[in-house]
Amino acid sequence: MLALRLARGTHPLVLVRRLFVAAAAAGTGFLLLATLGHAAGHPKAVGDSLVRLLWCVAPLAATAQFAVSVARTDPAARFPSGMAAAGLGPVRLTLLAAVSTALSCVLGAALALLAFFRLRGDLGTSPSRGLGTDLLGAGHPVPLAGALLLLSTVPLTAAAATAVALRPREQRPAPAPSDADDAPPRTAPATPSGLPWGITLAAAGLAVESYAAQGVAAADGLLPLPGRLIGSPPGVLAGWALSAIGLVLAGPGLVHLCGRLLCASRPGALRLLAGRVLQEEAHRMGRPVGVLCAVVSGAYAAVKVFHAAPLQPFGPLTAVGAAVVLVCVTASFLTAAVESRAARADTTAALRRLGAPASLLRRAATLRALTLVVVLAPVTWSVAELAALPLVR
Structure with a gap:
């Protein structure tokens, strides 16, 4: 009620x-x-x-x-x-x-x-x-x-x-300040630890898929979608699943890496602001970004496989399933972006009070988006090409 x-x-x-x-x-x-x-x-x-x-x-x-x-x-x-x-x-x-x-x-x-x-x-x-x-x-x-x-x-x-x-988590109490400790407080965001595991899983998935696809031609019905589902090699599907999970796990680390790249080599105010925001929001934005990359990579690879060996046209159930997945992951990414913007509202207000122009904040947001596209697009494309390569030979 x-x-x-x-x-x-x-x-x-x-x-x-x-x-x-x-x-x-x-x-x-x-x-x-x-x-x-x-x-x-x-x-x-x-x-x-x-x-x-x-x-x-x-x-x-x-x-x-x-x-x-x-x-x-x-x-x-x-x-x-x-x-x-x-x-x-x-x-x-x-x-x-x-x-x-x-x-x-x-x-x-x-x-x-x-x-x-x-x-x-x-x-x-x-x-x-x-x-x-x-x-x-x-x-x-x-x-x-x-x-x-x-x-x-x-x-x-x-x-x-x-x-x-959303389950309640126990918060560790902050350590009491000490007069003897003159070291400056650590302000750098913590680096996500999932990037090595994500790369390992993606590589393992591609290896499993390559091994399972040996001796099977694309015309034999590889990866048929709803409406034509018989003949899906389990090894190929398992390899694709491992690659997708690897991209999801690597998402926070990739977003954090984008922030590190922006802050490298004596950055100015614009690059420093954009890079710090990406590093700070890597844990919140990384997982939706990884899921979006995994879905786009799988969709690209599937389209390439079907283009190389056309089967029957996609049925209505395939269209419904693809639309649900694509719309959901895109909406999840946009929702996470809205959540990230709301979480740093106090920081944005503080910057405005210090005299930061609104154009600087807009350019920083544009730079963050361009950096994510420039870094993540080649990664997504590479995984998709490697996933589709054993199936179109």
Whole structure:
């Protein structure tokens, strides 16, 4: 009830973000229901239905990540002291964020269920041509309990991810100042430790993929997407997954590296400001940046593989899944950028009071964006080319 009341009285922009979460949940829920409909219409193709279900993991993970990003920017999570004064401690605040995320996803799941039955013709209408008969199993009964159970994975996964990401953490007390300690305080941001592990996982994934792709031609049906899923070599998919996880882990380190490069070789005020912000925000911005690079790299490699050995055209479920993943990871990155800007609002105000012109802050933001593109674009392209190379020979 409290989550509903807060949703009614929140800012319209926050409501728009939650509606986007509901839309992402609707797309993911529809893909899960399409898998159930295909299983009902093709009871003998158990393996095909299972692979379709496994392909839904990517949209589900992207939806959960987007839901966590939106929950981080919720006003209730950004002002814990005020909520604590109202009687909501850290644990209750985390539960409130998880419940709010679950409510948004339940709304999307309900829309997906309505669209699924509508396209199948179960609501007194004629089934959709092609989509309803071939992909959704129109004319074959679908158990309602099974559909609801499958749909529940979306809000439960998003709520669990939100609860884990926003869980209260113990803060270490700051050491007491000592008169004997004349060393200046450390102001440099801590370097993320995931860059070596990320590079190692990406290299291991590329090696696994190269080994698994030996003796298999691209025309044999490598990496078919929903609608043509049979023949996916498990080693290739595992290699791609390892490469993607490596990029995600390396994201904070790459963002921090961009800041180090800007601050190198006697920087001026502009480069120093842009570089310090990137180093300070590497932990907050790095993970969404890594996920975005991983998705773009996988999409580029998949398009190149299909262009080298054209199979049948992408089906509607492929378009829905790709749209959900791309929109979610892009929106997560933009949401993290908004969160980062709000987190350094006090620093920006202090710079303005010291006389820093607004044009300097705008140029610093532009320089940060250009540096990220210049550094991360070649890395993403290189991983994509190396991932697609064994499949297009």
